[in-house]
Amino acid sequence: MVTTLTNATSFAVANFKREFNNFGTETRLLKEPSISLPISCKKTISVAWKDISHLEAISNYTMFYFNNGKKLLVSRTMKDFLAKLDAELFVRVHKSFAINLNYLIQFDVKEEMFVQLKDGKKISVSRRKKKAFLEKTKNYLGTSQVF
Missing domain, CATH: 1.20.5 (Single alpha-helices involved in coiled-coils or other helix-helix interfaces)
Structure with a gap:
C-alpha cells in the first residue's frame, strides 16, 4: 500500500x-519583445527589439537599422512604430531619428549635441528633444552614470 x-x-x-x-x-x-514590420502587402516579419539599433524617418517611411549592419525601409511613419516599441528603451533624439539606448556609447548635449552608437554612427540631438533624451537616459542608465 x-x-x-x-x-x-x-x-x-x-x-x-x-x-x-x-x-x-x-x-x-x-x-522576448518584438515588432512586426510589413515588407509587402501580405507579408510581415517579426524583429526583436534588441536587434534594432535606431530608426530614421524619411517622409512617410521609416528606415530600420539593425545591429548586424542591415537596414529595412518600411512604408509607415516612425510615429506609428514608436507607439509599438518600448518607450523606456527607444528615445526620439531628433525629428528624424530615434535610438535604442542599448546601443548608445557616447553623447554630448552641451556643445556638439550628438549621440554616438556602437556602430560608430553619430546622430544629432535637437534642442527640443534634449530634455526628453536626458530624462530617459537618466532613468535607463541611472543617475550616477549620466551626470
Whole structure:
C-alpha cells in the first residue's frame, strides 16, 4: 500500500515538473519583445527589439537599422512604430531619428549635441528633444552614470 502511494506521488510530481517546464519554456519564448514590420502587402516579419539599433524617418517611411549592419525601409511613419516599441528603451533624439539606448556609447548635449552608437554612427540631438533624451537616459542608465 505504501509503495503504491509513493509511486503515485512520484508520478504526480514528475507530471507537474514536466508541465511546469513546458509552461516556463512557452512563457520565455513569448517574453522576448518584438515588432512586426510589413515588407509587402501580405507579408510581415517579426524583429526583436534588441536587434534594432535606431530608426530614421524619411517622409512617410521609416528606415530600420539593425545591429548586424542591415537596414529595412518600411512604408509607415516612425510615429506609428514608436507607439509599438518600448518607450523606456527607444528615445526620439531628433525629428528624424530615434535610438535604442542599448546601443548608445557616447553623447554630448552641451556643445556638439550628438549621440554616438556602437556602430560608430553619430546622430544629432535637437534642442527640443534634449530634455526628453536626458530624462530617459537618466532613468535607463541611472543617475550616477549620466551626470
